[in-house]
Amino acid sequence: MADYLFLFRGGMQHEPGHSPAELQASMQKWLGWIGGIGKNGQLKGGQPLENGGKVIAGKKRVVTDGPYAEAKDIVGGYLIVTAKDLAEAYEIAKGCPGPDESGSVEVRGLAPMPG
Amino acid sequence: MDSESEIRSPKVVEHLFRHESGRMLAALVRILGLHNFDLAEDIVQEALLRALETWRFGRVPENPAAWLMLTARNGALDAVRRERSARRFAPDLSYQLDSEWTLVPTVDRLLIDSEIRDDQLRMMFSCCHPRLAPEVQVALILKILCGFGTREIAGAFLTENAAMDKRIARGKEALRESGTLYEIRSDAAVLDRIDAVLATLYLLFNEGYHGSHADLPVREELCSEAMRLLAMLLEHRAAAPPRAVALLALMCFHAARLRARVDDTGCLILLEAQDRGLWDSDLIRRGVELLDRAAEGDEVSEFHLEAAIAAKHCLAARYEATDWRGILGLYDLLLRVKPTPIVALNRAIAVAQVDGPEAALVALLAIPEDGLAGYPFFAAALGEMHRRAGRLTEAAAQYRTAIS
Numbered sequence: 149m150a151d152y153l154f155l156f157r158g159g160m161q162h163e164p165g166h167s168p169a170e171l172q173a174s175m176q177k178w179l180g181w182i183g184g185i186g187k188n189g190q191l192k193g194g195q196p197l198e199n200g201g202k203v204i205a206g207k208k209r210v211v212t213d214g215p216y217a218e219a220k221d222i223v224g225g226y227l228i229v230t231a232k233d234l235a236e237a238y239e240i241a242k243g244c245p246g247p248d249e250s251g252s253v254e255v256r257g258l259a260p261m262p263g
Numbered sequence: 264m265d266s267e268s269e270i271r272s273p274k275v276v277e278h279l280f281r282h283e284s285g286r287m288l289a290a291l292v293r294i295l296g297l298h299n300f301d302l303a304e305d306i307v308q309e310a311l312l313r314a315l316e317t318w319r320f321g322r323v324p325e326n327p328a329a330w331l332m333l334t335a336r337n338g339a340l341d342a343v344r345r346e347r348s349a350r351r352f353a354p355d356l357s358y359q360l361d362s363e364w365t366l367v368p369t370v371d372r373l374l375i376d377s378e379i380r381d382d383q384l385r386m387m388f389s390c391c392h393p394r395l396a397p398e399v400q401v402a403l404i405l406k407i408l409c410g411f412g413t414r415e416i417a418g419a420f421l422t423e424n425a426a427m428d429k430r431i432a433r434g435k436e437a438l439r440e441s442g443t444l445y446e447i448r449s450d451a452a453v454l455d456r457i458d459a460v461l462a463t464l465y466l467l468f469n470e471g472y473h474g475s476h477a478d479l480p481v482r483e484e485l486c487s488e489a490m491r492l493l494a495m496l497l498e499h500r501a502a503a504p505p506r507a508v509a510l511l512a513l514m515c516f517h518a519a520r521l522r523a524r525v526d527d528t529g530c531l532i533l534l535e536a537q538d539r540g541l542w543d544s545d546l547i548r549r550g551v552e553l554l555d556r557a558a559e560g561d562e563v564s565e566f567h568l569e570a571a572i573a574a575k576h577c578l579a580a581r582y583e584a585t586d587w588r589g590i591l592g593l594y595d596l597l598l599r600v601k602p603t604p605i606v607a608l609n610r611a612i613a614v615a616q617v618d619g620p621e622a623a624l625v626a627l628l629a630i631p632e633d634g635l636a637g638y639p640f641f642a643a644a645l646g647e648m649h650r651r652a653g654r655l656t657e658a659a660a661q662y663r664t665a666i667s
Binding site: 160161165166167168169170171172174175176178179182183186191194195196224225227 | 275278279280281283284311312314315316317318319320321323410411412413414415
């Protein structure tokens with residue numbers, strides 16, 4: 149077993165004009181999907197991220213908005229999921245409602261640290 | 264994330280976002296003023312998006328409705344602080360909203376449940392302005408108080424999106440122009456517009472009950488929204504004259520039969536062929552209680568009589584056990600209160616059950632013709648009576664007229 153980081157970008161909240169019922173339906177799908185991972189004992193953590201925040205780069209420590217032109221490109225939240233291997237992590241990620249809502253999920257393995 | 268929340272898969276109560284958006288919008292319009300309707304809508308949308316963004320990761324607040332309202336409140340406070348030099352808010356609050364000393368207590372005082380309920384009622388009464396066409400009133404109520412999106416309303420009414428968009432925009436413009444929401448503080452003001460409100464809620468209900476939409480969930484939703492708003496109205500003392508209570512009773516009896524009334528393909532099933540086991544006995548019981556309550560006092564409205572007729576149908580164990588004589592007596596009274604061709608037509612059908620098809624034909628043919636011109640159920644009723652009387656050729660001719 150290993151841990152995988154799921155990074156979420158985009159999604160319904162970045163598009164205007166969704167009705168309350170549509171927003172609730174989306175949330176219900178997310179809760180169902182993440183709840184399912186939890187029920188299988190594979191959810192190690194995760195949290196939404198605030199919008200805003202800046203990138204600090206360069207020797208002069210310049211604070212900028214980063215390379216992202218739009219809010220929909222910023223990571224909106226993350227999960228840490230335990231899975232057998234990368235293939236199983238992808239399978240789990242395919243259940244994510246994000247891609248149906250013009251969003252995406254990026255899956256990365258967490259590298260073990262010595263000690 | 265603690266282990267307990269990891270394994271739970273929280274569910275949010277059905278229609279929470281829709282219903283809370285109606286509450287938040289009414290409350291915010293009260294604070295920000297009717298002319299800032301768009302700003303209020305933006306703050307509500309922001310609160311819902313914030314909920315989506317944060318709750319979807321698996322943790323829903325213990326009281327989701329209160330969380331949303333608090334978020335909307337903070338949004339309103341931010342907007343007032345940001346823009347109080349640039350815009351005016353509710354005219355009667357301008358003094359209190361201007362000062363930091365009074366801003367928060369003023370806003371919080373307006374966000375207690377009873378205040379919000381009254382804000383919703385005032386919005387409801389405002390949407391039923393006699394200057395607005397009935398279909399605009401219904402669309403506004405669905406949009407503002409029920410939290411439906413324009414696309415969803417257009418879908419329910421089988422109208423084009425753009426046309427519905429225009430209809431709602433026109434209604435909102437008229438609302439804004441009226442300057443302030445309808446005041447319901449005095450009983451006289453409430454009673455002055457209550458009949459317009461009841462008529463519109465009945466129209467909304469009938470769109471679900473008789474409407475052309477084939478999708479049962481859509482129809483149920485329209486009916487239940489009309490009932491929810493009417494029940495909210497009845498909590499207000501002056502807004503609850505006996506006829507309003509009778510209307511809710513009527514809606515209960517109708518709604519109780521909705522599921523049995525439509526088959527899987529959306530086609531109507533006649534009363535005599537309906538599976539009475541599918542009727543909702545809780546709703547029927549609630550209807551009976553409400554009708555009892557509506558009978559207190561000496562008012563006999565059309566809603567009383569229609570509810571009493573519907574009750575007779577609902578309380579008959581089998582179609583054959585229907586109290587047609589009682590129903591006919593009620594139709595006689597209804598025809599006096601509401602002498603319309605449709606009532607006369609329905610009365611004639613009761614006549615057929617009590618005195619036979621020939622008597623019913625006499626009653627049908629006595630209806631002024633112009634009132635029912637082009638109404639297919641009239642020809643269908645004539646055909647049915649001829650069929651029962653054994654005159655099949657005449658029956659066939661009438662049926663052909665009915666479906667042409």
